[in-house]
Amino acid sequence: MTTSRTRFTAPQRLLHWLMAICILSMLFIGVGMVSTITPRYLTLVQIHKPLGIAILVLALIRLALRIYYGAPSLPADLPEPMKLAAYLSQYILYALMISMPLIGWGMLSAASYPVVLFGGVHLPSILPVSASLHTLLWHAHYCMAFAFFAVILLHVAAILFHKLVRRDGVFETMAPALTRDHSE
Amino acid sequence: MPQSPSSRHLPLARLAIIAVVVGLVAVAFVYTAGWLSPHRLTPAKLVATLAPPGGPALGHRRNHAKGICFTGTFDANGNGSALSRAQVFVPGQYPVVGRFNLATADPNAADAMVRVRGLGIRITPPNGQEWRSAMIDAPIFPVSTPQGFYELQTAAGSKDPEAMKKFIASHPEFLTFLGWAKGAPWTSSYAEERYNSLNSFLFIDGSGTKRITRWSLIPAAQPVSITPNELAKRGPDFLEQEITQRVAAGPQRWSLVVTVANPGDPTADPNKAWPADRRSVEVGTLTVRQIEPEADGPCRDINYDPTVLPAGITTSDDPFPAARSAAYSRSYNSRTAEASSYPRTPTGAKQ
Numbered sequence: 248m249t250t251s252r253t254r255f256t257a258p259q260r261l262l263h264w265l266m267a268i269c270i271l272s273m274l275f276i277g278v279g280m281v282s283t284i285t286p287r288y289l290t291l292v293q294i295h296k297p298l299g300i301a302i303l304v305l306a307l308i309r310l311a312l313r314i315y316y317g318a319p320s321l322p323a324d325l326p327e328p329m330k331l332a333a334y335l336s337q338y339i340l341y342a343l344m345i346s347m348p349l350i351g352w353g354m355l356s357a358a359s360y361p362v363v364l365f366g367g368v369h370l371p372s373i374l375p376v377s378a379s380l381h382t383l384l385w386h387a388h389y390c391m392a393f394a395f396f397a398v399i400l401l402h403v404a405a406i407l408f409h410k411l412v413r414r415d416g417v418f419e420t421m422a423p424a425l426t427r428d429h430s431e
Numbered sequence: 432m433p434q435s436p437s438s439r440h441l442p443l444a445r446l447a448i449i450a451v452v453v454g455l456v457a458v459a460f461v462y463t464a465g466w467l468s469p470h471r472l473t474p475a476k477l478v479a480t481l482a483p484p485g486g487p488a489l490g491h492r493r494n495h496a497k498g499i500c501f502t503g504t505f506d507a508n509g510n511g512s513a514l515s516r517a518q519v520f521v522p523g524q525y526p527v528v529g530r531f532n533l534a535t536a537d538p539n540a541a542d543a544m545v546r547v548r549g550l551g552i553r554i555t556p557p558n559g560q561e562w563r564s565a566m567i568d569a570p571i572f573p574v575s576t577p578q579g580f581y582e583l584q585t586a587a588g589s590k591d592p593e594a595m596k597k598f599i600a601s602h603p604e605f606l607t608f609l610g611w612a613k614g615a616p617w618t619s620s621y622a623e624e625r626y627n628s629l630n631s632f633l634f635i636d637g638s639g640t641k642r643i644t645r646w647s648l649i650p651a652a653q654p655v656s657i658t659p660n661e662l663a664k665r666g667p668d669f670l671e672q673e674i675t676q677r678v679a680a681g682p683q684r685w686s687l688v689v690t691v692a693n694p695g696d697p698t699a700d701p702n703k704a705w706p707a708d709r710r711s712v713e714v715g716t717l718t719v720r721q722i723e724p725e726a727d728g729p730c731r732d733i734n735y736d737p738t739v740l741p742a743g744i745t746t747s748d749d750p751f752p753a754a755r756s757a758a759y760s761r762s763y764n765s766r767t768a769e770a771s772s773y774p775r776t777p778t779g780a781k782q
């Protein structure tokens with residue numbers, strides 16, 4: 248899945264940064280909403296559901312782009328454990344980006360809640376009503392949300408390490424689309 | 432891309448920057464989650480105050496824990512379309528799953544010990560845009576704000592003999608409710624009660640006009656009053672036995688009446704009734720056709736969250752529905768996770 252390109256393609260970079268903002272927002276919205284009883288609760292829930300489903304759609308597009316375009320190869324001198332960590336974290340991030348929204352959707356379905364996106368737009372239920380399924384998915388959504396946050400923190404720390412300490416060009420492979428494609 | 436020579440020895444300043452960035456994001460997250468704000472009123476805290484001294488009844492609703500399921504229909508007569516574009520108001524018959532209940536955290540409480548009775552209802556029109564509501568027979572709510580409700584529960588559960596006095600001193604609105612609780616007649620049937628939304632909601636009609644409303648279910652059955660003592664003599668679960676027999680003998684009906692606020696009415700405070708002359712529209716009839724025990728009944732795993740509303744109805748400036756939604760979800764998550772403590776047998780293995 249690697250390519251001779253030195254950067255991710257523009258659509259990949261665009262999706263990466265757009266989704267980074269969306270996903271971080273989702274994590275903050277999620278923990279914020281379950282800890283308040285003010286009217287903000289409803290506002291946050293009303294953002295959480297459609298934004299989560301949007302992330303699912305974007306993640307599937309992103310996965311297709313990744314399979315089609317591949318990724319620039321990592322620096323040849325990167326130690327093996329770091330390479331392994333880089334690959335593993337990418338798999339984990341993709342898995343979370345796709346499974347978290349599905350689990351959220353399934354959790355609401357199993358609890359017999361309508362899955363309302365905007366005003367009149369409803370999604371169909373994807374699971375039968377079941378207390379045990381609901382409980383399983385609710386616990387999964389909760390635990391995986393914290394795992395997601397932890398993996399993102401590691402990801403950011405690792406990228407900053409590449410950028411500030413190793414200065415090996417890994418950051419530049421995903422640098423925001425506006426910067427010019429130059430080789431140092 | 433040549434490696435810069437400075438990366439050979441670890442630049443501590445740069446590592447520190449990384450640690451600070453990651454640390455700040457983590458602290459912001461923890462702050463948002465409320466872990467740094469012990470005084471924030473969270474759904475978990477609000478629901479915890481409802482628990483009786485021995486802890487909550489596992490597997491049961493954290494409030495209005497004693498109840499029985501019903502199924503039936505809602506016949507919309509079309510009048511509601513003047514107020515809201517929701518499909519539930521278009522003439523037609525739509526299925527209903529509901530629940531009669533008592534406002535207590537104890538599923539085994541004796542009927543005569545519980546002053547407030549409630550009804551949960553879910554109407555499902557063909558477009559799937561459900562309308563859920565949980566209503567009570569009191570004409571006003573005990574307190575004006577969700578925070579007030581938390582303080583009421585805290586005072587009621589407190590060992591301090593002065594706690595209720597102090598609570599009332601800071602919440603004089605509670606006295607109006609006490610007046611009702613002490614003075615209003617009791618009935619011996621769920622079918623003879625009037626159930627009120629108390630909270631206000633926004634209705635949006637076909638032209639986009641918004642109106643703030645409350646609604647009530649008004650029983651067709653004539654209320655017959657009874658003293659709590661007489662009710663107690665009929666047995667601790669008389670209400671469930673009575674409604675089961677009554678509905679088996681014939682369907683029971685309520686008419687659904689929507690009341691529209693005038694400008695200036697107290698729309699954000701369910702402790703304040705609106706003047707009796709407000710425009711009210713009868714929008715249809717609820718018919719209860721069958722009663723089923725809760726333990727394996729169709730209402731068991733439903734959360735009658737008052738914010739599950741069809742397009743055409745939404746929340747108003749009343750802060751309660753949001754607080755209730757957050758609390759009911761918490762209660763629902765807990766009770767469904769404890770389902771094994773409340774077996775799905777017709778009797779729910781009631782002792």
Ligand code: HEM
Nearest residue numbers: 263266267270271313337340341399403406417418420421
């Ligand atoms: C909110 C969360 C984020 C998620 C879910 C995320 C996810 C990912 C994923 C899955 C990749 C693999 C490339 C791909 O196929 O798209 C990646 C790469 C990358 N990310 Fe992120 N990212 C996030 C936040 C960030 C942030 C805040 C930064 C900047 C500090 C960053 C910088 C990078 C860089 C430079 C790469 C390319 C290097 C590599 O392939 O590992 N990401 N990210």
Ligand code: HEM
Nearest residue numbers: 273274277278281296299300302347348351352389392760
């Ligand atoms: C990338 C996608 C998503 C992320 C990162 C995310 C994250 C979170 C987080 C952090 C929480 C708070 C967990 C807690 O502290 O209890 C949460 C709760 C929740 N999420 Fe998501 N979520 C995502 C997608 C969705 C989707 C698509 C739905 C539904 C359509 C959904 C429905 C919910 C619900 C209903 C809760 C409240 C759970 C409860 O009752 O405790 N989520 N989510």
Ligand code: HEM
Nearest residue numbers: 492493494495530549550551565566577628629758762763
């Ligand atoms: C902040 C204030 C309130 C709190 C914290 C609260 C709390 C609760 C909880 C935890 C439940 C159990 C939910 C479940 O597990 O499904 C419940 C049920 C119920 N509540 Fe409230 N409540 C509040 C206000 C109200 C108001 C204003 C009304 C009526 C107008 C009301 C009427 C009911 C009814 C009828 C039920 C039973 C619904 C059913 O059959 O499932 N509550 N309440």
